[in-house]
């Protein structure tokens with residue numbers, strides 16, 4: 001046996017090869033994240049409270065304001081951000097870099113979602129945590145994001161693997177935006193997410209109350225949907241985090257509430273509310289502390 005043989009076989013060891021690949025991917029993630037000026041993750045404790053709606057609307061407003069914007073759907077098992085942005089195409093692979101080219105959406109938004117890799121919107125993703133974490137790493141490191149001003153990350157509900165991964169891998173993360181209704185169950189879970197962010201030293205850019213009120217189109221009477229108490233605003237006070245504003249319930253189909261993109265092409269109370277939230281959020285991001 002010559003001296004160099006054991007060395008050669010060591011390099012071929014599957015464990016070392018895997019480690020080397022992981023290290024390479026981590027370096028690519030670091031490099032990709034360094035090319036993006038601002039990264040914002042949209043989080044809630046509870047499902048169905050409006051994270052994806054907020055993510056799509058913030059991304060649209062950023063793009064319309066002239067920022068180079070990316071939008072990443074980290075909801076691996078229930079991706080639907082692409083629907084709100086009105087795209088569903090297979091992403092290409094850059095032949096030179098071998099990286100995935102994100103799909104271009106309205107306003108030139110670069111979008112990546114698990115949905116683009118599935119046969120149809122009805123195809124289920126039945127994966128356990130480690131596989132989901134693998135794909136999140138791929139989305140961060142093996143997607144050709146290029147130089148962006150903003151990356152908006154839409155997360156699934158809860159404080160699980162995906163949230164943990166984003167908080168750990170997206171560096172530097174400007175912060176998270178919490179979305180909640182004023183229902184007690186939503187408030188309890190968003191409080192847990194706020195506590196998690198504190199423990200992980202992640203900045204909370206602010207909290208948004210969604211589906212706050214409903215105004216009857218016939219009599220114009222406005223009611224608070226989930227109790228008279230402004231629960232989300234109170235929670236903001238309790239955790240000492242900025243309250244970004246309330247979005248009323250928009251009757252009918254609520255998608256991108258950029259006025260030009262609504263069915264009527266006109267401003268609505270919800271689109272105006274999101275405009276205000278967007279302006280406050282942007283200031284928060286630029287404040288840097």
Ligand SMILES: Nc1ncnc2c1ncn2[C@@H]1O[C@H](COP(=O)(O)OP(=O)(O)OP(=O)(O)O)[C@@H](O)[C@H]1O
Nearest residue numbers: 047048049050051052053157211247248249250254
């Ligand atoms: N202010 C609103 N007015 C009317 N409908 C709304 C409003 N906000 C969200 N919706 C609707 O509520 C549903 C849930 O919203 P969305 O998908 O944004 O929530 P989510 O928090 O991302 O859900 P999930 O936890 O499943 O990812 C969608 O059908 C959306 O169109």
Ligand SMILES: [Mg+2]
Nearest residue numbers: 051052075155
């Ligand atoms: Mg969602």
